[in-house]
Amino acid sequence: MSTSYSSYTRDRIGWFFGLSGLQLGFLAVAVLPVFWSISRGAWASAMLLALVWVGAALVTAVPVRGRSAIGWIAASTRFAAGGLAGWTTFQSAAARGRAADLDSPDLPGVLQAIDVHEGPPHGADMTRVAIVQNHATRTWTVTAAVVHPGVGMMDPHTRRMQGEALSSLLDVAARTEKIDELLIVVRTVPEDGAERDLWVSGHRRPGAPVLAEQINADLARGLSLASVRTEMFVTLVVPDARIARSARESGGGLEGRCRELHLLMGEVGAHLTGPLGMTSVRWLTSPELAAACRTGFAPGDRAGIIDALAAHATHPGVNADVPWAMAGPSGADTTVRHYSHDAWNSISSTIKLPTRGAVMGALAPVLTPSEPGERRSFLVAYPLVSPTKADRQSGNAEWAADLAQGMNEKLGRKTRAARRDAQDATRGFDAKLARGSAMTRPYAVVTVTVAKTARITEYGRRLDSDVRRAGFAPLRLDLAQDVGFAASTVPMGISLTRSGGA
Template sequence: MTTYADYQRDPIGWFFGLSGGQLLLLSLASLPAFWAISRVAWFSALLFAGIWLMVLAVTVVPVRGRSATGWMIASIAYAFGGLLGWTSFRAKAARGRAEDLETPDLPGVLQGIQIHDGPPHGSQLQRVAVVQDHSTRTWSVTAAVVHPGIGMQDSDERARYGEALAGLIDVAGRTEKIDEILFVVRTVPEDGAERELWVTKHRRPGAPELAEQVNADLARGLTQASVRTEVFVTLVVPEARIARSAKESGGGLEGRCRELYLLLGEIEAQLRGPLGMTSVRWLTSPELALACRTGFAPGDRAGIVEALSMREKDAGVAADVPWAMAGPSGADATVRHYSHDAWNSISSTIKLPTRGAVMGALAPILTPSEAGERRSFVVAYPMVSQSKADRQSGNAEWAADIAEGMNERLGRKTRAKQRDDTSKARGLDVKLARGNALTRPYAVCTVTVPKTSRISEFGRRLDASIRRAGFAPLRLDLSQDVGFASSTVPLGISLTRAGDA
């Protein structure tokens, strides 16, 4: 069994776990108490001390991943956005106002997206879709990949895949341009579209009625019990990291595409080689629009597959999904779930367990509980710059040495958990010195069901699946639209950039 446990708690503040803003607020709140003490007004000092404790609880104590102040700010922002109509989206095509079909019309954090057709690439001279996010000033490209899976692999093979993933992250970090790598996995309910086309094409006239009935029964039963897995890999490159080299490559969009293509070659070599991907296909604009549309409306896939089959016989059939219609016709971001077209979705993030995560542990999260249910998740690997990683490693090692020295001076026994954290902090410095990259991985899981089903019930089932996989779920209340976009739509949306979150 291959277990990944070489991680430690991300520091949440530089002064006893407090950030600069929290420390400033608590310092200002304590001034009235000290002023009362200087005036020997003990009753007033006691009253101000009680107020300070209330401020401490509101500012510091986390409630489901956020402080009370964070919840208050998020609730006010959500209410303000609801009053201004920002939480509701209606597509221009649904209102009859679509002008340019190639201009994306997407809701929420996807509104700043612009799609470019890159120069011809590869042996087939395909024009890879380059996604520009104006709100976060990033560029991203997406590939559809196929992997044989690790379900039947032994521990040595799983360990090799784990080392290959670490090698991929190291390669991305050494480029000093890639900011984040996103792996999006979707289990799409099997609609039987391909099989129906195959049966229609190969049906023989005069076939026995019993054989056709048996095939129809088998197809009906297998379709209801089957799912189709889609895997996407997205590379995110900030404008600040690519601007100078893009200028040397010709400048403008073409220069940036050339720099992105160089990165694609390095990452594709890692995906096909050590990671064992059997297929890596960088998506064109129509293919990315199809992935975006089926992300918002899984039920539309069967009709699109049929249209693609008809286009093979008649070139005049419009099988591509225009970007003006790649999003939902309508979407509403509520507190506990996200509503889009005829579907509802709930998203939760997961917390890494202390004992470590077994490779392949996320597989139960992708298993639907009922027919018609769609599960998806994103595993993100944001890169930490080398200078910041060295600084964090030094601070962590310094804190570990101080804690160990205080325990020895006080004659207190060092607990096993403290020894483990100390060894991890010192091991991190060794790995950084050897050239390894530092990343802060996170994952977001989403369940999507038709509006005829109770979305709250399926949200509880998703949480149960996360706990069964060995993780702790944390519902992304007030941020359900961002969680859905990052875990289902492969357009480079992340929770680590301020413009997205």
């Protein structure tokens, strides 16, 4: 028996026939001209206005691939306006020969509002952790590279303990009243064999048999094509409004905010290495985060970075750092259904949770590349709701569920099983909040990246097929492919839940 998650509920419960209060109010006001024409006996006008009202109802209430028609019209208009203004096309300053400050990030899209600061020395090794400041969303972000043994070989009891440890981590993050969102990014990159090549070159013995060297070379080539490397990052997102006051007490300015972030890093890091069983938690410095950003946009650059780091270990004069001015792509283009960056194309989709629940570890097919050279990236985001707001929203959702059920009973309309299960889960959510559990609105984004020589549409269909095979439903992030890519691939705190460009 496997651990599963099935006690989640819809974010909002419709009051009347699944409609929200805003939708119901709009339709109620829009139908008034119809009754006014009927009262005056203008039947022709009444029929015409009724047809108009039906069209307005379809546009307002019927979702099309996750959005209403009005939402699609607004998004398409903004996308077209951005294309005409040249906002969907990016070219780095370094590619134009105008890179003045190499330490200043030059990144496309939603990453343009980001600054990266080096924090004060922290920990026993006195490292300077990279502090990411997002001016558009007014947030501060720190990222850790973590290593986890995985849950594939764990027994059901251990899996259940891992799930409870994740829930406990979210509760701890919510109780700090400072962490706004916890982001987990996993990247399965093609194995380039860089580390093995370095090891072989350092341990090759002179006079070795030619046949042995040929066998080792053939094994390395075959294993590299069939292997992938998993990279995992945990990112903490903290709004400036939540730490501004305590930062003033810690010295103010950037240093005061860094001290507050270090406290949160210690609290979350202890939970990651403890109950969650992470074998390694390393908070990234600015050069390490720049390298992670660069390999996110260009997976093929990783081998060169590894070789430079190895050369730097023996020859300190070798520059192994990736400048922030070159950490992004040299050029990027946003289209309706995919994102183009340098010599790569990417497609991003969200994942809808199934009604019957999700088994822990069910996302393994989504993270498994289907062809050599393919990169899969996955984001699981946990936006945390403050206890006060969670209690208010829980009460409103419970009241809306009771109102919807009561109106259906008066109208003689039978409540369907799916709606009834959602209403029962909503009523039981208040008990979980009373026991101290945190309220979160989790979502997931998965991205596939391949070289431009491959057909990105085919790999997008394979990604959707793997999502369905895992028991979920994919939803392509049309008109927002650049945001989906940045959120699921570049571990710098980009989110789909905050306005202001992220």
